[in-house]
Amino acid sequence: MAKMKGAIVVDIEKCKGCEVCRVACPNDVIAIAQEVNHKGYHYAYQEHQENCVGCANCAVVCPDGVITVYKVKLSD
Amino acid sequence: MDIKDIIKPENLVYQKTPLMTDKTLSYCPGCGHGTAHRIVMEVIEEMGIQSETIGVAPVGCSVLAYDFMNVDMVGASHGRAPAVATGIKRCWPEKFVYTYQGDGDLAAIGTAETIHAANRGENITIIFINNGIYGMTGGQMAPTTLEGMKTSTSPYGRDLKSMGNPLKMTELLAQLPGTCYVSRQSVHSPRNVRRAKKAIRAAFESQKANKGLSLVEIVSNCNSGWKMEPVASNEWMVEHMFPFYPLGDLKVDGKLVNNQ
Amino acid sequence: MKELRLMKGNEAVAEGAIRAGADGYFGYPITPQSEVMEYLMAQQPEKRTGMVVLQAESEVAAINMVYGAASTGKRVMTSSSSPGISLMQEGISYLAGAELPCLLLNVARGGPGLGTIQPSQADYFQSVKGGGHGDYQLIVLAPSSVQEMFDFAFLGFDLAFKYRNPVLMLSDGLIGQMMEKVELCEQLPRVTHFDRSWTLTGKPDGQERNIVTSLDLDASRQEIHNQHLQEKYRQCKENEVRFELLNTDDAEYLFVAYGSSARICQKAIQLGREEGIKIGLLRPITLWPFPAKPLSELAPRMKGILSVEQSAGQMVEDVRLSAGCGVHIEHYGRMGGMIPTPEQVLENLKKLLITK
Structure with missing residues (x-):
């Protein structure tokens, strides 16, 4: 079976750190940063990028639309 | 594989639709409004009807919806969005007209306009956000507030005897012959967002086919008003809101779905 | 035809x-x-x-x-x-x-x-x-x-x-x-x-969308909008001031009345002139903007002005503001759905402005 490899880009300045994406991620890719953005929010970032399959669940559920998702298919 | 090899335009699978402006949303962290806005705009983008669509913003948290939705829009007075939409649609019957309203707007002050627009079978789409509270004004009791639910104007919980019952507006509207498609959805999980988007698509398709009023209720959270963390508010919503406001289609193609 | x-x-x-x-x-x-x-x-x-x-x-x-x-x-x-x-x-x-x-x-x-x-x-x-x-x-x-x-x-x-x-x-x-x-x-x-x-x-492709609203939460912009x-x-x-004058050329008394009251005043003018009282009428056609200037020009020539309205006296405030202090101004009206007769209007002109 072909394996999916994904990556996300979070617009950290617009992220409000609500964690809805973190909960929605099936592979525990996302964590909330210790650092804050200019608005003072602890933003989401991909802590375990190696686990990302590009399912886009995080982006689909993100209320602020700050996540962009990329995906490649790896041949075995 | 290096992340740089993945993040390339040809590998893009999801990004915010250009029909959402780049303005930072005015909603609290984790609020379902933003997701609901986005999937409405995604449906309009996918149907290719941006240039034929006119939206109506309400009064409430989404009073500034026109700042975020990149279509022609008008701001209505409190509760009157269905009347405003009626005026637009009667003037532009060939265009797509939708309202975006909260529960206070639609189910309290705007009850008459909502019911009569539905009963006339106005060929418009209503997106109804139900979070059981007045968010904008600081968390007061709404017509949809659950029994026992604490708000700033029901600080000891909603008492049915003195404060009345939570209003199932969507069930009520489904009974009217003027409505064609009526559905209740949520946007708290990826699966629910995808379902809600399908429902919104069905609502706009129903409008396209001139079948009468279509309505999608989105049961949503108000973590600030409910005084919870965003994720906890979604869990509370699943546990408490969904039993009273069950998700699913209530009316499809003018016919009530079983048990309605 | x-x-x-x-x-x-x-x-x-x-x-x-x-x-x-x-x-x-x-x-x-x-x-x-x-x-x-x-x-x-x-x-x-x-x-x-x-x-x-x-x-x-x-x-x-x-x-x-x-x-x-x-x-x-x-x-x-x-x-x-x-x-x-x-x-x-x-x-x-x-x-x-x-x-x-x-x-x-x-x-x-x-x-x-x-x-x-x-x-x-x-x-x-x-x-x-x-x-x-x-x-x-x-x-x-x-x-x-x-x-x-x-x-x-x-x-x-x-x-x-x-x-x-x-x-x-x-x-x-x-x-x-x-x-x-x-x-x-x-x-x-x-x-x-x-x-x-x-x-x-509907927003045309490649153009900005339009927003129709009366809301602007930014007070400084809302003030500019108000300005x-x-x-x-x-x-x-x-x-846009519009008005009509009737018999004002030789008038010594002036009715100011609009709408149905103006019609009643027309008859009252006729009745008055039969008795030798020279009355004219200024009929505002635009109530806003109010014909303040024409009224201010007529007023100094008048012995008195009667604002005739089917109300307790509302337009009379604008009549007073426009005509100034040099002229005697009174109001006559009926209320609650009653319509004054031309005789009542004339009688009140005499009572309020002439015999007083």
Whole structure:
């Protein structure tokens, strides 16, 4: 079976750190940063990028639309 | 594989639709409004009807919806969005007209306009956000507030005897012959967002086919008003809101779905 | 050849609206103006011109339908009578704030409250000094004949679009219900061009979207918007004052009266002149902007001015402001739906201004 490899880009300045994406991620890719953005929010970032399959669940559920998702298919 | 090899335009699978402006949303962290806005705009983008669509913003948290939705829009007075939409649609019957309203707007002050627009079978789409509270004004009791639910104007919980019952507006509207498609959805999980988007698509398709009023209720959270963390508010919503406001289609193609 | 027809005032305004190329009417029944919508429904203007007519569930809904429809750039209107117009005030304030053109008609009746169904002019303050919340003005036309009910539908739409502002026709139950000969004019075509600088037509590809709203949470921008509105009102004051003078050339006394009261004053002038009292009439056609300048020019020549209104004395305040202090000004009126007779008007002119 072909394996999916994904990556996300979070617009950290617009992220409000609500964690809805973190909960929605099936592979525990996302964590909330210790650092804050200019608005003072602890933003989401991909802590375990190696686990990302590009399912886009995080982006689909993100209320602020700050996540962009990329995906490649790896041949075995 | 290096992340740089993945993040390339040809590998893009999801990004915010250009029909959402780049303005930072005015909603609290984790609020379902933003997701609901986005999937409405995604449906309009996918149907290719941006240039034929006119939206109506309400009064409430989404009073500034026109700042975020990149279509022609008008701001209505409190509760009157269905009347405003009626005026637009009667003037532009060939265009797509939708309202975006909260529960206070639609189910309290705007009850008459909502019911009569539905009963006339106005060929418009209503997106109804139900979070059981007045968010904008600081968390007061709404017509949809659950029994026992604490708000700033029901600080000891909603008492049915003195404060009345939570209003199932969507069930009520489904009974009217003027409505064609009526559905209740949520946007708290990826699966629910995808379902809600399908429902919104069905609502706009129903409008396209001139079948009468279509309505999608989105049961949503108000973590600030409910005084919870965003994720906890979604869990509370699943546990408490969904039993009273069950998700699913209530009316499809003018016919009530079983048990309605 | 002239097209003449015997019509009620309420029918004439409806026919006028159709012929002025109106695109939509949204209303709710209330006495004494229900004939407006009844006439429109019977005429089926959707077949004649494509005009939409819809009976709303309330005056509140009707004015908000007008608000939505006006945002598309089309020519739309509503009509009601005093209590219904009160209900519409929030929507009217929104229309003025969002700078939307529309035609409003008040076939006024006696108040306050549910009042009566007989004619009254007690909605003057509401019409010209606000009504709803915020600093705004309506352009207010006062027809005094069935012909003017017809004609002002055209003038009303023209002014509404010229200034992108609601225009109110302040009529009353007498003008609305009475029948007179009307000379009708040709049907105008409905508008087909929409000014994309403000109308909602759907955002064209590659262009900015339009937003119609009266809201701006930024107070400094809201103030600039208000200044813009005030400038618009100032231009309107400069250019749109309309009035009629009758027998003023040799007059020693002046009636100021509008609408149905102006008609009663015409007869009172005749009766007075038969007794040797030289009376004239200034009839404001625009109640806002008020004909302050012509009145201020006439006033110094007068021995006295009587403001005749079917109210406790509302317009008389504007008469006093315009005429200044050098002249004796009184008010005479009946209230609650009572209509003064010409004899009563003359008698009160004598009592208040001559024998006093």
